[in-house]
Amino acid sequence: MIRKKSRREESLDHAELARLLPAPGDPQLSLDRHLLLEEHLMNEIQCTAPAPAPAASRRPRRALLIGVPVTAAALAGVFAFTMLTGSRGATTAATPPPVEAPVVRIEPGSTAQLASTVQRIAAAALARKTPEPGPGQYIYIKSEVSYLSVSHTDTNPSKAMVQPVHIRESWRSPDGRKGWLDEPGYQPKGGVTLDSDVTRDSYNETKTLPTDPAALLKKIYARTNDESDRDQQAFTAIGDIVIEQLVPAGTSAALYRAAAKIPGVVVVDHAKDAAGRDGIALARVDQQSGERTEWIFDRKTYAYLGSRGVQVKQFEDIKPGTVIQRTAVLQRAVVDAEKQRPGEQGAV
Template sequence: MDDLRLLQQAGREIPLATPDQLAPARDRLLAAMTTTPATPTTIRREARRGWRFVFGGVAAAGVAAAIVSVLVLAPDRVGGDLPAARADASQVLRNAAAAALRLPDATPRPDQFIYTRTQEGKETRESWLSVDGTRDGLVRTASADGGSNSVLPGCRDGRAAVVKGDQVLPGRTEPCTLEPGYRSDLPTDAAAMGAYLTENRSGEPGSVNSAGKDVYYFAGAYLRPRTRAALYEAAATVPGLRAVENVTDGAGRPGIGIAWPSTGRSGEMILVFEPESYAFLGVSGASAVLDLAVVDKVGQTG
């Protein structure tokens, strides 16, 4: 089950619906987006497995399956047939939301793993994250200088095995916080997602660059279609974004970029989307998501 390949195929094979066909769904969406959102349920932000993994592209990713009803925004509202290079940032993100909703939908089982293969510079990483967080996962790295394996101990009843290098120390445990590889508690509409991102932001209020990092964190995670679409729709309302032509992700794949400006020394961050399918590729010049799948065991790749 490869989410990237399925999204690319769906983007080429499934035609956009006409504006008349989509008018009722579009009206419901616009009504929902202009309604004052209720106070979101507080959801604890999971302790992240090191920001280098997150912003290097190692994140759980999506698997494709089938959704009963599809909302595709009309071409005149989201860019539609308009080439990505001529679209503005809001159009690109809304196109990505529409493409996400064309993906099939499936929920991974608690005993499965989210498999991700990513690239950061010359280093390739593979990760197997326990869907429910209770089973031992693994991160495997490879580069010209060699490679390494790191066990990610599952958290069971508040305790996890103690790991030294790639070895689990028998009989030794330590306190832990459950970190599921799949988040089933995220909002599925744009207004609620926007409220969630505001409530659980990682940076200072009003920091567009920090908001971009939060969007990147979730864009690289396994999300079901409605949640992914809600993420991109919420991102489309962020002011100050711009579309960037002729960018490449960390693996050199070309795409259309969304630049998140920064007033600090870190500079702007550019999220890269495939220009035909609008699949999320990674961060310009930094990282790339190469393979995404839900698998049954550690070591399986699809």
């Protein structure tokens, strides 16, 4: 099968495991049990791994998918090892088993309404009042998310499996150096730190970006390289900023206007976020993976709702129409302390 590799994972020393473990038998596990054990294994690896690199606060992208054939017998053996030795890190809440990925009709994109749609999105962003975090405060984002778990199962290669839609909460300081992530079932119980020396895409860094779309796009392209499609890299870079951050109004409007200048960006009339809200989307197809990333906006207020990744071209075992990732922003706020939620004392 193909498993989504988390940036938090570290490679296992299979030779060492083979030395410590007796030869596994050949248990006949059901598919559900197989997948559940695999999810538990991945969480155990995350908990016992060394402290993650700063980039771990971002969700892994499709480019990080790798082929890892895992037999039920080998998986059961490693699972037994982790249960016997115990985790050296924090306890991880039980990970829900993955579910079959939804498959939707692929709605064609168009550039016919691109200029007018982006103008409405930018105007709405400029009109929206955005709280400005101060020193010692945190940007709180609450989302519903679902990401690809495995691209197929051994028993049914035609079915891609995804995480059930679940809650993800993040806290980040304005300078990006302090933070916390709570994602029950997919992170250690209680959450993990996002403390980092990396300040790119922080609130403070984002508010210094040019508000002229052409100048902003030039700066975005300066971050790309020649290793893959630079236009796709630019589109992804803008998405990384807006998906889980509080962006100043002027910068937000400029980012969307800049995105409209990227070749291949289209409007998709109907797209649903992870919360099931139907909206209009700005989208672009990654020609390498065949995935169309859609940024979804409310069709009346043009507020950003969330994102969706739809496979529009066959890629390995993932068939066209498969929804491989969904997000929905439920709440953005400024709070006075890490782990504090809006409505509690000090929240804005």
